[in-house]
Amino acid sequence: MNQSAAAWDRGTAVAVSKDKNGTDQVLLQTNRGASAQVSLHGGQVLSWKNERGEELLFTSSKAIFKPPTAVRGGIPICFPQFGNRGALEQNGFARNKIWVFDESPPPLQPSDSNGKAYVDLLFKPSEEDLKAWPHSFEFRLRVSLAYDGGLSLISRIRNINSKPFSFSFSYRTYFSVSDISEVRVEGVETLDYLDNLCNKERFTEQGDALTFESEVDRVYLSSGSVIAVFDHEKKRTFVIRKEGLPDVVVWNPWEKKAKAIVDLGDEEYKQMLCVDGAAVEKPIALRPGEEWTGRLELSVMPSI
Known part of the structure; x- marks a missing residue:
């Protein structure tokens, strides 16, 4: 990691430590x-x-x-599948694996690094991964924190196979909210x-906005580039x-489903909402x- 010194000049810094399992954290x-x-x-943003x-x-x-358990919270990365189908584990294996620092990331747009603290990570499949999903790839991830506090994640997935492959993907983003x-x-x-x-049945959203009174588990299709989550209590x-x-x-799993999830507190559904770019x-x-x-790209702003 040689990014720290240069980052300080722009009002940002990067530091590396190890967690209690000996895994690097940035x-x-x-x-x-x-x-x-x-x-x-998992290349996972935890905070x-x-x-x-x-x-x-x-x-x-x-x-x-x-x-290899994925952390319940933060921003797990779901790849090479989102959901549960076929022999692959639910939401794919990328979130359960140990990534490495990317020593030679390909160039990105200047705006992706200027004035930001960032880290570049790399994930390549192991022999075990290739048995579960027989496709060679390079998955590069840049996580950046801008001077104004905005957070961005850029994923670049390259096919280094000799044959085509396809995948689904999600940034599973757990937002902290005051009251769902x-x-x-x-x-x-x-x-x-x-x-x-409802067995993935297709519906059309009728409301001006989505609010929550019970369990919600939906995939909204072909959305615009901007989504907003309003937390009235925290303004x-x-x-x-x-x-x-x-x-x-x-x-949001709501009360009944929350009680059935081992790594989620019975009442914690009230303080969380997943809204994923996918x-x-x-x-x-x-x-x-x-x-x-x-x-x-995630940002937060005050609202009335």
């Missing part, structure tokens, strides 16, 4: 007080705090921080969605911007040598 900071923590276990040190992402009090019943999601109105509570709005990710997954309905197809890029 702390991205701005000198205004915002921070983000990224684990090489994102604003300038006042307030945690913006939810992590369960019962989360298991030991590979006081939250609304805008940007999904009039969209078609697949309802996972703040999360703004989600995405590229290369046509769908939006919205999930590619689910139409898998992404890559021919040999092709590369896909999926970008997620």
Whole structure:
């Protein structure tokens, strides 16, 4: 990691430490007080705090921080599948594996590094992974924290196979909210969605905004590039911007399902909401040598 010294000049810093399992973690900071923590276990963002040190992402009090179990919270990366189909484990294996630092990342746009603290990670399949999903790939991830506290994740997946493959994908983003019943999601109105509570039946969103009174597990299709999550009690709005990710997954398990999830507290569904930038309905197809890029940008702003 040689990014720290240069990053300080722009009001940001990068530091590396190890967790209790000996896995590297990277702390991205701005000198205004915002921070983000990224684990090489799954390439997962575990924490994102604003300038006042307030945690913006939810992590369960019962989360298991030991590979190969994915951590319940933060932003797990679901690849090469989102959901549960075929022989692959639910939501794929990328979130359960140990990633490495990418020593030679390909160039990105100047705006992806200027004035930001960032870390570049790399995941390649092991022999075990290739048995489960027989396709060779390079998965590069850049996690950046901007000077204003905005968080961005850029995934680049390249097919280094001799044959085509396809995959689905999701940034499973657990937002921390004050009370799920006081939250609304805008940007999904009039969209078609697949309802996972009704055997993936297709419906059209009728409301001006999505609010929560019971379990929700939906994939909104072909959404716009901006989604907003309003938290009335905390008077703040999360703004989600995405590229290369046509769908939006919205999930809250509600009371009954929460009690059945081992690594989630019985009442914790009230303080969390997953809103994911995703590619689910139409898998992404890559021919040999092709590369896909999926970008997620998160910011938070005060709201009335």
